[in-house]
Amino acid sequence: MPYRVLCVPVLALTLGAATATAATAAQVPAVARAGERVETPVAGSSPITDVNESVVRVRAPLPASAGPRPEACDWLSYLRFRHKDGPAGSADADRIMVAQPGVLEGAGAFDGVARNTIVEAAKKGRHVEFWALDRRSNCLEDGTGVRAGLAARDAHLAVDYYYRNKEVEGRRFAGYLGNDQVGFLQNVGLEQTVRDQYDLLARELPDQAVRKRKVLCGGHSLGGILTGYFAQWDFDGNRSTTSDAGYNQCSGYFALDTRISTSLPGMDGQVPTELVPLIRFGAQAVKIGLEYGVIPRTLSGPALINSETMNLLSIAGLAARLSPTGRSDLATYIPSSFNTDTTYRLLFSKDYPTFLKGSPTVKDFGFTNAAALGGLLDDNSEPLAFLQTSVGFFDGGRIVDKEFPLPNELSGGLGSLLGTEKKAIPDEPNGPLYSWRNYDDVGGLPHRSKDGKPFTTPAKEVTDIAQLARSLSEHPLDFTEHYFPTKLVTDIALAASPGIADDAVHSGGIKANPTLNLEAGDGLGARNPQPGDVIAPGYQHLDVLTASPVQNNGKPEPISLNLATFATH
Template identity: 25%
Template sequence: MSRSTRLVVSLSLLSLLALASACAAPPAASPGDADAGADAAPADGALGDGALSVPLAGEIEPGVYRELVTIAAPAAPPSPSGATSPPHTNVARFLRYRASAEPRPVRAIVIAMPGMPAGAMSYDQLARRLLVLSGGDIELWAIDRRANTLEDLTGMNAAEARRDPDLAWRYYDEGLTIAGKRYQGLPASPAYMSEWGLATHVSDLRAMLALIPAAERRARVLLIGHSFGAAFVQAYAAWNIGADGAPRAAASELAGVALLDGGLFLYPEIDEATYRGQGSGLAAGLDTLRAGKRLYLDYVGLGLEAFLTVEVTALRASIAPHAVVDDPHVDRIATLLFLRAPPPMTSAALVGFTLDEDSSPVRGLRARCGAADGPTESYRSPLTSEMRLRPARDDVTYDWLDYDEVDPPENTSIKVLARVAHEGPTNRIEWFMPARLVLDVAAVSSLSMTDASWQRAYGLRATANGLVDAPLLVVSAGRGIAPSAAAFDGYRQRIAATVGEGRPRAGATRARDQGLAGGFAVLDLPDHAHDDLVHGSGERADQQIYQPLLDWLLSNVAAGRVLVGR
C-alpha cells in the first residue's frame, strides 16, 4: 500500500464529528513557542543551541500584524475528585490581528470563536482579508481555547522554522531533543478537564472582553463563530451576566453577533438523564467525564497521531506541493478513506483529496479548492455512506489543480488550506477538544432555559435569550452544514423582537427578508462549502464573503474608535 494515503484519512478524521468518540488524556503541556536549535543534530540525537522558533508576533503580510496573546483567566473549578487545572491552562489565549506592531485606535474589535476541533489559525485567512479590506480599521482576536495550552508544538514549530517536516516526527516519535526539551508523551489522567465546559469557556471569553473598556463593548465589539463556534456564540449571547436577580444577556455588551454556517440547531436538545448518562452523541455524559474517562474528543481512536500527520503533510504542501510524499505515517489508516491501495500522490493532492468538496467525506470539512490532476472514480465512503471521489488508477501519479486552475474557478486555494493547517506559533487544529464543552452546548441548545431549569445546577446560565437585542447576521453556505437561514427561524423568533435602543440599527426587526440591512441579516452563499467561509481566496472571496461581512460589521458599530494597548 502506498505511503501517501495515511494523511488523506487523518485529515478526514477532523470532520468525523458524527462518529467522534472521546478518550482520556492529553499530552504534557508545554509552551507552543519553544525554541529549536538550528545546528545539525549531533550524535546524541539532540539539536544544538542555535535558536530557531516560530515568532510569537510579527508582520505576516503588508498591513497585517499577528501576535499570540496570553492573559490570566479565572481558574476552572476542580473536579469532584479534587483534580485542579494546571496554572498554565488557566488562561485566555488568542491571536490578535491588527494593522501595525503597536496598537492603534480602531472602529471595531471582532472576536472569533473557532469550530470543532479548531484553534485560532482557523480564522487566519478571514482575519487577513478583513484587515486589508478595512484599511486596518478593525482588529480581529481569534480565540485559542484553553485546551490548546496542552499541546506540545515544539516539534512542529521547529520543523516549520527549519522547513524540515521530518524533524517533527523525529521529535514526537524518535526522542529527538530540541533546545534541551524532549517530548514527554501523554500524562496519566487530566481529570480536571471534566470541568472545562461552557461556563469555564465563557469565563475565559469574558477575561478577553475585560481588556476592552466596558463603555466601548456595546459600541464596537462583535462576536462571530464558525461551525461549532456559531453554537457557542448563540449560547454566550444568551448567557445571563446580570447581578442581584436582574437578568441581563451577555449580548448587551456586544455590538453584533455573526453566525457562519453553524449553530445550536445542529445539537439536539437533551434531558438531564442523558446529560449525566449517555451524553450528547459527540461527547460522553457527565458521570463518565467525572470518572476521568473520554475527556476529550478523539476521532475514530486515532487522536494525536492523526492530527500530527495533518500538520506535517500540510507543511510539506507549503514547502514542496508537487513533490510525491513518501512518509510512513501516511500508510496505516489508508483503507478508511479509499477502500483500496492508492497511487502515488503529491502533498498538494493529499491535502486536496482530503478537503475538497467532491472527495472529503463530511460537509463540515469541505472547501471548493480545485480538482485532482488525474482520473477519479466514485465510491461509497465508509465514514458517512456518501458517494465520494477517489483516485481511479494505480499507474498515475496524482497532483492537484488549485481553485483558480479549474473552469469554472472555485473558492479556496489549496495553498491557504495548507498554510493554516501548519503555521505557528499556534495551530489550526485543537488536538484535545474538551468533551464537556460539547456536552454543555447540547444541554442548552434549545435556549429555552429558565432559572428553574435543571441546567442551572451545572453552572449553565444561558437563560436570557429573550433579552438578546444585538443585531444578528447569519451566513449560510449552500453546500455546507447550514445551507439555509430558515434553519434559524426558531431562534429568530425567540430573541428580542427588535434591535435594542442606542444601537445604529435600533428598532430593526428580525424578519429575514431584508438582506444585510435588518436586525436579522442574512448572507446566502449557495455555491460555497463549509470552510470556504473562513478560507476563501482571491478577488471572488473578497466580493462574496469578506467585503459583505466587513460592511455588516462596520454598519453596526458606533462612531469613534477604541484603543486597546498591549
C-alpha cells in the same frame, strides 16, 4: 469544525470529554497586571501583507478545584489580526471582531477570513481588528515539531519529533495525552468557556462602554452556539444588573456557517440521544462518569478523529506549505500504527472491496504534497462534510468515482454528513505522480464522473490550497483542536439540567443586537436559509474561513466583504 460533528457515528460511539461546570467567579476581573499579558508578533508567508498578526496570552488561572493542569492552561490565548496602519491599541480600533471556533478547531483556522475582512474594511477607511480565540483546552497541544519543521523548512523534522523521539528545541515529545492526563478538563465546560471569553474581553478592553460600542461577537459552527449562550449569560451573579450581561459586551453578532442560537440547527435543537447515548442518563451520571474517567474526557475516536490525526493535518499542511509540488512521503515516513493505517484506509479506499482487503493502500500511490493535503480535506475527496474545503482537484492520472463510504448516486440524502459534491479518487496504484490543480485552475479538466459530468467546476472551487496549508502550519495557535472537551458538548445537550447553564438568564440577549448570518452555499448553515442570510455559492463548511480574497468569477470574497460592511456600518 462544527456542531455537525455530532452526527458522525464513529464519534458518537466514543464521545467523551470533560468539562463540568467551572467555578463561578462573581467579580468582574481587574485589568491584567504587568507580567500577566504577553503579546508576540507572528511572522508568516501570507501574500496579504497589510495585516499584522500577533499571539496574545493573558493569565487567568482556573480555580484550585479544577485540579492539576499544566501552567499553560492558566492562560487564555488568541490571535490578534489588525491592519498595519491601524492603531496600536485595540480600544482605538473602529471595531473588534471576536470569534469562537467550532468543534475540533483552533484560532489558526480564522487566518484567511480575518485578513480578508481587515483589508476590505481598510478600503472603506476603517480599521478593524479580528480576535481568533483559542479555547482553554488548546493549552495541551505541543506544536514544537511543526514550528521546528517550518523554521528548518523540513517536514521530516516534525515527524522525527512526534514519531522518532528526536529532541527539538531542547525537548522530546511526551506523547499524546491519555484520559488520565486531562482530568482537569472535566471542569472546563460551557460555563467556563463563556466565562473565559468574558474575562478576556474585560481584561483586554476594561471599559464596558467600549466593549458595547465596538465589539462584534460571533463564531464558526459550534462557535455560533457558544455565542448564543454568551449573549444570554449573567456574569456578576446579580441578575438585576445588566452591564455585565453577555449581550452588553457586544454591539452585534456574526455567524459563520452556523446560527447564533442555544440549540443545534437542523436537529430540532437537540443532540440525538441515539448518537450520544451517555446523555440519556442525565447530567449527574455524566458528571460522575467524567470524574471517574469512565466517560472519556476528550472527543476522540480510535481513528480519523483524535489528537494524533488532528496533528497529522498540521504536518500535511506543513509539507504542502514547504514543497507543494514535491513528492509526498509522509505516509511512508510516518511509522505505521493502527490509528494512522485505519485513518488512511477510511479516507482513501475507493470502494468496499478495497476497504475490506486493505489494498491498494495510500502508500501505493504517488502524490505531490499539495495533492496529499487536497485528498485529506477537499470536498471531492474528504468524506465528512464538516472537514471539507473547496481547494481544487486531482490531476496527473486516471480519476474515478469514490464508492466508499457510499456511491455518489446514493449519498445525496446524506449531505449533512457526507457533503454535497461527488467524491473522486486516483485509480492508478504504482503509477503516475498525482498532482493538484488549485482552485483557480480547474477549468478544462478532463476528469469525469461515471455519469459523464465533470467532478467539479470553477464555480465550486473557492479556496487557495496554499492558504489552507499556511493556516494549518504557520500559527502558534493551531488550526485544529487536539483535545476537545467532551463536557462542552454534553453541557449543551443537557443545558436544561440544574447546575449547567443556570446563569443563561437573559433570554432576550440574542435578539438584543443585530446579527449577520454568513452561510456556505454547499455547507451546513445554508440548509435552512433565513431572510437576510448572506449565502456564498459553492462554499463548504470550512471555506467561510479559508476562501481566497478573489474568487473565480473575478469578484471579491463574499463572506469577508459582507463581514467588513457589517463591521463598518
